[in-house]
Amino acid sequence: MGILSGKVAIVTGASSGVGYGIALRFAMEGAKVVACARRLENLEALRTVAEDRGYEGVILPCKCDIGQESDMDRAVKTAIDNFGTVHILANIAQGGLHKLKKIPETTVEEAMELYLQGPVASMLMMQKCFPYMKEQGYGRIINCSTPSVIEGTPGQTAYVMSKGAIDALTRAASQEWGPYGITTNNFLPTIKTENFDKSDRGREYARKMAEENPMRYFGTPFEDCAPMIAFLCSDQAGYINGQAIGIDGGRVLNY
Numbered sequence: 001m002g003i004l005s006g007k008v009a010i011v012t013g014a015s016s017g018v019g020y021g022i023a024l025r026f027a028m029e030g031a032k033v034v035a036c037a038r039r040l041e042n043l044e045a046l047r048t049v050a051e052d053r054g055y056e057g058v059i060l061p062c063k064c065d066i067g068q069e070s071d072m073d074r075a076v077k078t079a080i081d082n083f084g085t086v087h088i089l090a091n092i093a094q095g096g097l098h099k100l101k102k103i104p105e106t107t108v109e110e111a112m113e114l115y116l117q118g119p120v121a122s123m124l125m126m127q128k129c130f131p132y133m134k135e136q137g138y139g140r141i142i143n144c145s146t147p148s149v150i151e152g153t154p155g156q157t158a159y160v161m162s163k164g165a166i167d168a169l170t171r172a173a174s175q176e177w178g179p180y181g182i183t184t185n186n187f188l189p190t191i192k193t194e195n196f197d198k199s200d201r202g203r204e205y206a207r208k209m210a211e212e213n214p215m216r217y218f219g220t221p222f223e224d225c226a227p228m229i230a231f232l233c234s235d236q237a238g239y240i241n242g243q244a245i246g247i248d249g250g251r252v253l254n255y
Contacts, residue, residue: 010125031088
């Protein structure tokens with residue numbers, strides 16, 4: 001029996017990368033997972049992988065664009081209609097990532113796109129899940145930030161701004177919702193996704209990241225990132241709240 005056996009989870013951004021790895025790990029640990037993303041075909045492939053591996057949990061694909069509040073409503077309704085409640089929310093999706101520029105070139109429109117599809121979307125998903133978590137006196141919320149918030153990475157102005165707001169949202173929710181048995185934590189991943197293998201530049205960057213990491217490798221979503229997220233969403237992690245946890249092999253310290 002997995003550490004999430006009997007739990008119902010919603011995972012956004014589940015069609016690829018970190019979200020995919022987390023959704024798959026949740027299913028391995030026994031959760032019923034509403035896997036949300038725009039690319040439904042990738043979610044169906046995710047469900048097939050979980051079934052082929054014989055995981056205890058299940059993957060239920062749900063087409064969802066976090067830029068559309070009606071899609072978020074549908075995701076939560078899918079969890080309630082099929083599984084009766086929601087115990088876990090993993091806000092992994094982040095829109096607007098193609099619009100990364102330095103401060104002088106960043107427009108208000110670009111900054112707002114990342115803000116609306118980052119902290120605002122995370123807040124809305126949290127609001128929509130909160131009544132069910134409050135009623136049952138139990139909830140686990142995971143938000144996704146970035147080490148760039150700590151480093152102040154040049155050329156990622158709107159991205160760093162939006163992820164910094166997610167950090168603040170996480171801390172606020174941890175204080176407001178802790179009395180209801182709901183923990184809210186944030187993680188800052190440095191993880192190799194499939195996108196790094198799509199170009200020579202990406203492969204070179206991945207090689208450099210592995211060489212410079214104290215652990216001498218570049219962690220992957222399912223093997224290196226998802227186990228910590230599964231633990232934070234388990235019963236055992238009920239006293240871990242309001243934290244920003246780096247999952248990066250020690251690349252960036254002093255969170």
